[in-house]
Amino acid sequence: MDALIHKWTAVIAVVVTMVVTALDAAAGTRWPLLALRAGVACGIVLLAGRIAGFVLMRTALRRHYEQWRMAQAGSRSRSQR
Secondary structure (H helix, E strand, O other): OOHHHHHHHHHHHHHHHHHHHHHHHHHHOHHHHHHHHHHHHHHHHHHHHHHHHHHHHHHHHHHHHHHHHHHHHHHHHHHHH
C-alpha cells in the first residue's frame, strides 16, 4: 500500500508540475519564476502525499493492532479472565 501511495503521489506531482509550467509559459512568465513556481507546486503535492500516506499507514496499523488484540482476547480461557 505504501508503494502505491508513493507511485500515485509521484504521478500527480509530475502532472501538476506540467500544468503549472504550461500555464505560466502561456502567460509569458520568465523562466526563473516559472521554475520556482513549478518547484513549489511539486513540493506541495509531494508533502501532501507524504502526509496522506502517513495517516493511511497509521490507520492500517491501528486496525491491525486492534484485530490482533481481539484475537488474543478471544483465545484466552475463561479462567484467565
